[in-house]
Amino acid sequence: MMQSAKISVQDFSLYYGAFHALKKISLGFPPRSLTALVGPSGCGKSTLLRSLNRMNDLIAGVRVEGRVSLEGSNIYDPDVDVVPLRKKVGMVFQRPNPFPMSIFENIAYGPRVHGEKKRSRLQDIVEQSLKSAALWDEVKDRLDSPALKLSGGQQQRLCIARLLAVEPEVLLMDEPCSALDPIATEKVEELVMDLKKKYTIVVVTHNIAQAARISDYLAFFYLGEMIESGVTRQLLTNPTKHQTEDYLTGRFG
Amino acid sequence: MKKRNLAQRTAFLLIGASAVITFALFALILGYVLIKGMANINWEFLTTYPALMGREGGIFPTIIGTLVLTGVALLIAVPLGVAAAIYLSEYTKGGIGIRIIRFAIESLAGIPSIIYGLFGFAFLVTFLKLGFSVLSGAIALALMVLPIIIRTTEEAIRTVPDDYRQASLALGATRWQTTSRVVLPAALPGVVTAVMLASGRAVGETAAVWLTAGGALKLPFSLHDPTRPMTLHLYYLAAEGLSLERAYATAAVLLVLVLVVYSLAIFFRQKFGMKRR
Ligand SMILES: Nc1ncnc2c1ncn2[C@@H]1O[C@H](COP(=O)(O)OP(=O)(O)O)[C@@H](O)[C@H]1O
Ligand SMILES: [Mg+2]
Numbered sequence: 121m122m123q124s125a126k127i128s129v130q131d132f133s134l135y136y137g138a139f140h141a142l143k144k145i146s147l148g149f150p151p152r153s154l155t156a157l158v159g160p161s162g163c164g165k166s167t168l169l170r171s172l173n174r175m176n177d178l179i180a181g182v183r184v185e186g187r188v189s190l191e192g193s194n195i196y197d198p199d200v201d202v203v204p205l206r207k208k209v210g211m212v213f214q215r216p217n218p219f220p221m222s223i224f225e226n227i228a229y230g231p232r233v234h235g236e237k238k239r240s241r242l243q244d245i246v247e248q249s250l251k252s253a254a255l256w257d258e259v260k261d262r263l264d265s266p267a268l269k270l271s272g273g274q275q276q277r278l279c280i281a282r283l284l285a286v287e288p289e290v291l292l293m294d295e296p297c298s299a300l301d302p303i304a305t306e307k308v309e310e311l312v313m314d315l316k317k318k319y320t321i322v323v324v325t326h327n328i329a330q331a332a333r334i335s336d337y338l339a340f341f342y343l344g345e346m347i348e349s350g351v352t353r354q355l356l357t358n359p360t361k362h363q364t365e366d367y368l369t370g371r372f373g
Numbered sequence: 374m375k376k377r378n379l380a381q382r383t384a385f386l387l388i389g390a391s392a393v394i395t396f397a398l399f400a401l402i403l404g405y406v407l408i409k410g411m412a413n414i415n416w417e418f419l420t421t422y423p424a425l426m427g428r429e430g431g432i433f434p435t436i437i438g439t440l441v442l443t444g445v446a447l448l449i450a451v452p453l454g455v456a457a458a459i460y461l462s463e464y465t466k467g468g469i470g471i472r473i474i475r476f477a478i479e480s481l482a483g484i485p486s487i488i489y490g491l492f493g494f495a496f497l498v499t500f501l502k503l504g505f506s507v508l509s510g511a512i513a514l515a516l517m518v519l520p521i522i523i524r525t526t527e528e529a530i531r532t533v534p535d536d537y538r539q540a541s542l543a544l545g546a547t548r549w550q551t552t553s554r555v556v557l558p559a560a561l562p563g564v565v566t567a568v569m570l571a572s573g574r575a576v577g578e579t580a581a582v583w584l585t586a587g588g589a590l591k592l593p594f595s596l597h598d599p600t601r602p603m604t605l606h607l608y609y610l611a612a613e614g615l616s617l618e619r620a621y622a623t624a625a626v627l628l629v630l631v632l633v634v635y636s637l638a639i640f641f642r643q644k645f646g647m648k649r650r
Contacts, residue, residue, distance in 0.1 A: 207545030217536035
């Protein structure tokens with residue numbers, strides 16, 4: 121799992137001030153597959169996810185040790201520019217967060233900040249991205265209406281489309297369905313199943329059943345440590361560590 | 374139980390009474406000035422020059438004076454104030470230096486406006502040799518309204534949800550792209566409110582322009598010409614006993630202008646508030 125990984129974490133520790141939030145994590149994320157991060161809340165899943173595109177840089181007092189390699193080079197090297205890194209390793213948040221702009225402008229935002237100016241090209245990108253995010257048919261007649269008027273599920277798929285528009289290679293998703301109803305959740309899950317044929321995807325989820333449905337690999341976290349990881353089916357049926365077993369059988373919240 | 378009810382009723386009564394008194398005072402002042410002033414306002418009064426220092430004629434150049442001074446002051450203060458607000462809210466983390474700057478801005482807001490006039494006279498008019506002019510008056514006004522613009526804009530920027538910034542940065546946008554393309558547009562109604570509040574202050578200001586803008590009763594054709602805004606004209610008309618009728622008429626015009634500006638500010642503020650869900 122480590123060798124062929126698109127992105128991998130090695131002996132990675134993260135501190136919020138004096139608080140040791142991630143403890144010597146080592147884990148690889150294979151390309152064109154979906155890895156789910158699970159564990160009780162507060163165990164560090166979101167923290168790890170944010171470490172993969174350095175969104176943690178925005179939080180004051182964060183310190184890291186160890187490496188995160190994207191195709192072999194450490195993203196925490198001092199000369200790394202976070203702008204191209206985040207273009208490559210994009211993120212979908214727990215709460216859908218479209219900009220207060222039109223649907224079109226939301227999707228065109230990414231390509232625009234990366235220098236695309238041609239209207240016709242932007243139109244193509246918007247259409248392609250919305251199609252890839254399985255949202256095109258629902259919004260193609262109202263691209264100029266405000267994105268905030270969409271339903272929660274549509275907003276989340278819009279955020280995924282907005283991300284796809286910058287042509288990322290890795291997609292990070294932090295509990296992307298936790299604010300959605302079951303039907304919207306199903307749609308997003310279907311979409312993610314489709315996207316993992318092309319992208320390296322890492323999803324944080326609270327929901328073991330969801331992890332079982334969508335993920336190829338699973339990593340279980342507890343109190344800032346990675347307890348175990350492996351192929352989803354094996355880990356779910358045959359956990360080797362007692363914390364994993366306790367969690368799976370519902371002995372934690 | 375009865376006692377508590379009584380206390381509650383008394384409190385409500387007192388609170389209600391103070392609200393009524395406040396409103397009555399506002400209505401009284403407004404009504405008094407408007408009634409005494411409106412009688413003498415007509416098209417001629419608004420469009421002709423004063424004669425005999427204002428004993429006769431209209432107030433045309435002073436209306437223009439007010440508009441020009443306010444306009445130039447805003448041209449100076451808005452870019453400066455918005456830039457300062459962006460810097461303070463988006464690019465700093467609140468060290469000791471920033472606390473000092475904030476303290477300075479708060480203090481600037483508390484300085485009596487005559488001090489701005491005096492400073493303008495000593496520094497702009499005399500030392501920089503800008504003379505009694507639109508420019509001197511506008512700079513003094515700009516300094517005076519700067520804290521309003523900074524504070525109101527900063528407030529607006531702060532209410533922009535962090536989600537937007539995160540979304541933008543996570544797409545690989547730079548800090549500046551995030552600020553200019555997402556944060557500022559989202560904060561725009563607040564910036565407009567800031568501009569309106571600042572205009573209201575500038576339109577109604579007397580002391581800061583008294584020692585800086587000069588007092589010429591002609592149209593200013595360049596930034597270096599002296600000018601006389603309505604407030605100053607009103608002051609001369611009343612203080613020197615030139616024409617109390619015209620003083621009230623000028624006051625009424627001024628009041629209407631200020632009311633319009635503040636109504637716009639409130640309108641934008643409310644629209645802004647509603648957008649926050
Ligand atoms: N910005 C922060 N500052 C300080 N501590 C934080 C911050 N964010 C998260 N933590 C702490 O780090 C731990 C892991 O948090 P998080 O990664 O959000 O967990 P999870 O996503 O698994 O619920 C928690 O104990 C949390 O309180
Ligand atoms: Mg979390």
